Amino acid sequence: MKQKGDSIMDHSKKAVELFKSGYNCSQAVFGAYAEELGLSLDTAMKISSSFGGGMGRLREVCGTLTGSFMVLGMLEGGYEPKDNTGKAEHYKNIQELSEEFRKQNGSIICRELLGLSQKGADNPVPELRTDTYYKKRPCVELVELAAKNIDERYFSENKE
Numbered sequence: 001m002k003q004k005g006d007s008i009m010d011h012s013k014k015a016v017e018l019f020k021s022g023y024n025c026s027q028a029v030f031g032a033y034a035e036e037l038g039l040s041l042d043t044a045m046k047i048s049s050s051f052g053g054g055m056g057r058l059r060e061v062c063g064t065l066t067g068s069f070m071v072l073g074m075l076e077g078g079y080e081p082k083d084n085t086g087k088a089e090h091y092k093n094i095q096e097l098s099e100e101f102r103k104q105n106g107s108i109i110c111r112e113l114l115g116l117s118q119k120g121a122d123n124p125v126p127e128l129r130t131d132t133y134y135k136k137r138p139c140v141e142l143v144e145l146a147a148k149n150i151d152e153r154y155f156s157e158n159k160e
Contacts, residue, residue: 024052054110
């Protein structure tokens with residue numbers, strides 16, 4: 001895993017490239033970090049495949065955030081069931097990342113970010129990625145922002 005001081009690629013650029021190539025928002029963010037996390041791109045995409053569209057197009061928590069949470073889990077998440085201190089620290093970091101995203105965008109909920117009025121699940125069939133799709137949706141910008149937020153917290157030269 002690359003650490004402070006190492007040369008790292010621009011994850012936000014990679015995330016946008018992945019999204020524009022057809023991966024969902026969660027896959028785009030998580031996949032942008034696959035190399036640093038020691039995962040193949042295929043594995044990262046399979047793990048994160050269910051979380052696009054606010055979790056399987058349920059339009060709940062934004063997929064860019066769930067992708068971000070998976071990155072944080074791989075970077076600092078615990079696996080010891082009785083490590084309550086580690087869990088608390090990790091959950092604190094998740095909450096901080098969520099609050100930062102909320103301040104930047106007004107919400108962490110997919111349907112709200114997209115300006116959708118319906119409640120509950122959306123049609124399970126993803127929309128075709130056309131120029132019109134990209135113009136009417138903030139998803140590209142959200143994918144880019146989510147990766148920038150991770151980079152600033154965990155991959156920045158200025159990280160403490």
